[in-house]
Amino acid sequence: MRIDKLHTIDSTNDYLKRISKEENAEEDIVVWALEQTAGRGQMGTQWQTESGKNLTFSVFRKVKRITIDEQFYALMAASLAVKDVLSQLLIKNVRVKWPNDILTDNDKICGILIESVIKGGQLDAMILGVGLNVNQTQWENVPRATSIKSRTGIHFELEEILSLLLKRFHHYVDLLLKGEFNTIKNDYEAHLFKKDKPATFLSVDERQFVGIIKGVSESGKLLLQEENDVVNEYDLKEIQLLY
Template sequence: MRIVKLHTTGSTNDYLKALAKKQSLEEDTLVWALEQTNGRGQMGTKWSTEAGKNLTFSIFRKVQRVTIEEQFYVTMAASLAVKVVLQKLLIKNVSVKWPNDILSDKEKICGILIESVIKRGKLDAVILGVGLNVNQTDFGAVPRATSIKTRTGIHFNLEEILNMLLEQFYHYVKLLSQGKLDEIKEDYEANLFRKDKPSTFKGANGKFVGIIKGVTPHGKLMILEEDDILNEYDLKEVQLLF
């Protein structure tokens, strides 16, 4: 793996996208920034962190076997990799808030953003962006944020945690390459935040109560609603209120 370490950049995902346009990235490439000034989350949200205290990095990887229709399995695999590392660090009550926020109890400790590179109508590569709160303890007005240090009281070496994450990422890359998609999906669903619990959601027609039952292979959230009707929602169509 090629590693590019930066002091400051706007977004590691954007840096990698620009690099991929200039160069032919045939090997896995990781861009790690000590400070990210314009980090992005799902649907254009911002990811703000204190410089040098957290892990903000992106990985460019050519895709094998996974199709455009199956690309949500990459999101599921990445989420599970982060979950495993956090559990190894003795973080309690780790879960995945659909589609790809990692929580400890009800507080966000990590965000993942995956962008697809499509060529000739096929999935050619993915850019996996990770923002993991490690040693930051003051999040100001940011609601429901936490970090590894906040949870454990221990100051961690960023590179050690990065190596742990990479080890787990490649474990799940192996599962993807072996076509073990059902195994990944079952594991992901087993760790979904609020699964099988009555929850309140906000949709196009206002608030409603439902129960998360799982996800579709394309990444839509399956919610059991009134009259035992199972509906599927895309990211922009529903918001879990908690």
């Protein structure tokens, strides 16, 4: 596996998209930046991080055995890898807030962004971006942020955390390539934030309503039980969990 360590870059995902296309990459590539000037999350949200204190990296991985319809499984695999490492570091109450945030208690400690590389109408590769709060302890106007150091009181070497994450990520991707989709999905659903508990949601038309998270669909939509026990599917752009 090739690892490129950079001081400053706009976005590790964007950088990987450029170089993987230019080099017609076949091997796994990791790009780790000490500072991102345009790091982002799902739907274009910005990732706020202090230079050199957190882990911001992206992974390019060929996934020709996974179809376009199955690409959400890669996000589930990445979420579980982060969850495993945080639990290994004795972070308590680690949960996945659908679809791509990792929380401890109610505070966000990690965000994940996954982008597809399509060739000839087929899924060719995935670019997985991870922003993990490691040693930062203060944020401006971000009330529900936390970090590994905030939770443990311990300063960690970023390279050590990166190594742990990559090992777990490749473990779960190997499961996917072996067809262990149910194993991944069941584990992901077991760690969903607010699963099987009444929670308040906001729809695109600004309507608040109560529902119960039951799981996710094969394509990654949220399965929400509402009135009369009817279970509806929602995409990321259609609903927001209020907590």
